[in-house]
Amino acid sequence: MWISRLRSIVRWRVSYLRDHWWTDFRLGIESSGIQRRVAHGEASNLGEHYQFYEPTVPRLFNAMVATLPAGALSSHTFIDIGAGRGRGLVLAVEAGFREVIGVELDRSLSEVARHNISRYGSRRTVDAVIRVWEGDALDFSFPRGPVVLFLYNPFDGQAMTHFFQNFTESRVGIGPPSYVLYQNPVAIEQCLAFKKVHLLHEVDGNAVLVVE
Numbered sequence: 001m002w003i004s005r006l007r008s009i010v011r012w013r014v015s016y017l018r019d020h021w022w023t024d025f026r027l028g029i030e031s032s033g034i035q036r037r038v039a040h041g042e043a044s045n046l047g048e049h050y051q052f053y054e055p056t057v058p059r060l061f062n063a064m065v066a067t068l069p070a071g072a073l074s075s076h077t078f079i080d081i082g083a084g085r086g087r088g089l090v091l092a093v094e095a096g097f098r099e100v101i102g103v104e105l106d107r108s109l110s111e112v113a114r115h116n117i118s119r120y121g122s123r124r125t126v127d128a129v130i131r132v133w134e135g136d137a138l139d140f141s142f143p144r145g146p147v148v149l150f151l152y153n154p155f156d157g158q159a160m161t162h163f164f165q166n167f168t169e170s171r172v173g174i175g176p177p178s179y180v181l182y183q184n185p186v187a188i189e190q191c192l193a194f195k196k197v198h199l200l201h202e203v204d205g206n207a208v209l210v211v212e
């Protein structure tokens, strides 16, 4: 009994070290840890819709990116909605995206994201334009071109409906489809309620959506 308990603790510790400590060390950034509440910034209009900060896991992120059509990395702008400390932005650059935007509500997190990007850039040659837009994702103006959105559970279903309303409206008249990589897709029903949004792949319980 205690041996199997010990085994599961060791397994958990090893996967934590690999997914978080090693990722930060390898990329030269500081993005691990959890932050439960908005520390700074305009959170008042979100209240209970706000979800806390927790960084993505590279193997899940990369598995979702691998399902995108060839060419999307160079033709599409990658946007992390709820970019936190910027881990998803750096992973997107590592994956090969050329234009990368982070949208983050919490000022303390977006400052860390900018710092992480500059630390990452000081250690490698980065062939990508990366920027962080600080504010509520519900107020963000999407670029007039195809995008790949990364959503790692930034907000609940009600806010997601509002967000997808804005997003799908912004896609009208844009030729190539856009994609959404949705990690921990707790509000997937709300996304799929829009008629131009379809499920393309399911990757370890995460969703890849196409938006026409």
Ligand SMILES: C[S@@+](CC[C@H](N)C(=O)[O-])C[C@H]1O[C@@H](n2cnc3c(N)ncnc32)[C@H](O)[C@@H]1O
Binding pocket: 046, 049, 050, 051, 052, 053, 054, 055, 056, 057, 080, 081, 082, 083, 084, 085, 086, 087, 088, 103, 104, 105, 106, 109, 135, 136, 137, 138, 151, 152, 153, 154, 155
């Ligand atoms: C689970 S974390 C994901 C972090 C990051 N995408 C990653 O994978 O490393 C969710 C993030 O969404 C942010 N967030 C929540 N509501 C938001 C909103 N309305 N606009 C922008 N960011 C928001 C939180 O501050 C938090 O950093």
